[in-house]
Amino acid sequence: MGLTGLEIFKQLPKTNCGECGVPTCLAFAMALASGKATLSQCPYVSDAAREALESATAPPMRLVKVGAGDNVLEIGDEQVIFRHDKTFFHPTGIFIELDDTLSADEIAAKVDEISGFVVERVGEQYVIDGVAVKNASGNADSFKKAVEAVADRTNKVLALLTEDPAAMEAAASAVADRKPLLYAATADNYEKMVEVAKKIGAPLAVRGNDLNSLAELVDKVVGLGYKELVLDSGERQTSKVLADLTQMRRLSIKKRFRTFGYPTIAFTTEEDAVGEALQAQVYVSKFASIVVMKNASEPALLTLLTWRRNIYTDPQKPIAVQPGVYAIGDVTPDSPVYITTNFSLTYYTVATEVEATRLPSYLIAFDTDGLSVMTAWAGGKFVGEEIGPWLKDSDINEKVSHKKLIIPGGVAAIKGKLEDLSGWEVIVGPREASGITSFAKLRLGA
Numbered sequence: 001m002g003l004t005g006l007e008i009f010k011q012l013p014k015t016n017c018g019e020c021g022v023p024t025c026l027a028f029a030m031a032l033a034s035g036k037a038t039l040s041q042c043p044y045v046s047d048a049a050r051e052a053l054e055s056a057t058a059p060p061m062r063l064v065k066v067g068a069g070d071n072v073l074e075i076g077d078e079q080v081i082f083r084h085d086k087t088f089f090h091p092t093g094i095f096i097e098l099d100d101t102l103s104a105d106e107i108a109a110k111v112d113e114i115s116g117f118v119v120e121r122v123g124e125q126y127v128i129d130g131v132a133v134k135n136a137s138g139n140a141d142s143f144k145k146a147v148e149a150v151a152d153r154t155n156k157v158l159a160l161l162t163e164d165p166a167a168m169e170a171a172a173s174a175v176a177d178r179k180p181l182l183y184a185a186t187a188d189n190y191e192k193m194v195e196v197a198k199k200i201g202a203p204l205a206v207r208g209n210d211l212n213s214l215a216e217l218v219d220k221v222v223g224l225g226y227k228e229l230v231l232d233s234g235e236r237q238t239s240k241v242l243a244d245l246t247q248m249r250r251l252s253i254k255k256r257f258r259t260f261g262y263p264t265i266a267f268t269t270e271e272d273a274v275g276e277a278l279q280a281q282v283y284v285s286k287f288a289s290i291v292v293m294k295n296a297s298e299p300a301l302l303t304l305l306t307w308r309r310n311i312y313t314d315p316q317k318p319i320a321v322q323p324g325v326y327a328i329g330d331v332t333p334d335s336p337v338y339i340t341t342n343f344s345l346t347y348y349t350v351a352t353e354v355e356a357t358r359l360p361s362y363l364i365a366f367d368t369d370g371l372s373v374m375t376a377w378a379g380g381k382f383v384g385e386e387i388g389p390w391l392k393d394s395d396i397n398e399k400v401s402h403k404k405l406i407i408p409g410g411v412a413a414i415k416g417k418l419e420d421l422s423g424w425e426v427i428v429g430p431r432e433a434s435g436i437t438s439f440a441k442l443r444l445g446a
């Protein structure tokens, strides 16, 4: 259980010096208790108080890193059960499983398929995070060769799946610099698996047969001095996995049960790609940190990754693009100039439609703090009084030889004030982005 703000306050220096970023020790204690501050922000905590407070004020779930260099997957460190309470911080890593019984050519083809999966959507790239190599052969040499072949062909994050400590040690040592996830320590092998994990400094997955056996095993592994852990209750039936993931999240966040204060891993079992993607969506929603799948079907993965993006979007922060003037196509001084807001979805919808006109154009993403056109207009952020002065001084004036601005039809009412304050002629465009093509044909000769 975590300490209350008052319990923490009793251990603080009570000098109210403000160096921690808040004016009083009491305010700092409250921030610590709610997870909004860290103990290191106060330089004056005594050693005895630090010892007493450190474990009580540590985040409820440990941050674990899988991978190395430019390709590191951070998982865990979540602070809430429901995203609307705050936000979720570290999106579920999606791994595709590959058996070491495949031929060299088959491994190469599958790795290329995984690496080649890149989908661009609203300005972001959706990719698969990692490759999980399974010791399906039961042979340590085959496993090591397969792991090396995968590591040579891709810089994706790696997970090594074997319960044989000797096979794990050989394969993990070969790719030690990649800091792969080692799966899994069980009741039968955990001492040796901890040794391997310690030796290469890689995170270790711990698998129980149910939550009780998992809790016992985690305590034993932690007792050996290793805490870079990822937890698996061992269940594979969707409803039971969901129940276990939910229990672990609730116990770690609400009860501060340290034994389950680690990220989690789940494995899909559905054979067909759509069923598997649905099963993975359940685990992404609640509350897997990594999901290991078998299929890399593009349509199924696209829905899964879109879902993941939605779950891990900060509900209090609209997704926005950088405000500014964007060129679409080979623009010239005669190119038309459109304006919209910097809400990602709006911007990319309009940009796609402008591109479809095949008429090189400028598109202004006006800073509305990520609000859509009508919301920003209603909130006074997309109005003549805001856009006019900005437009007058904008560098778009140097880029084009005309002063004609196309505004969304829904905010036609801003035309007069915008013209007065900018000196530009304002042309009212279509209400919906879908009307841009016909608008451009009729009005711009596209």
Ligand code: SF4
Pocket (backbone or CB within 6 Å): 012, 013, 014, 015, 016, 017, 018, 019, 020, 021, 022, 023, 024, 025, 028, 041, 042, 043, 044, 045
């Ligand atoms: S830095 Fe420490 S002593 Fe100073 S106000 Fe913050 S908690 Fe109190």
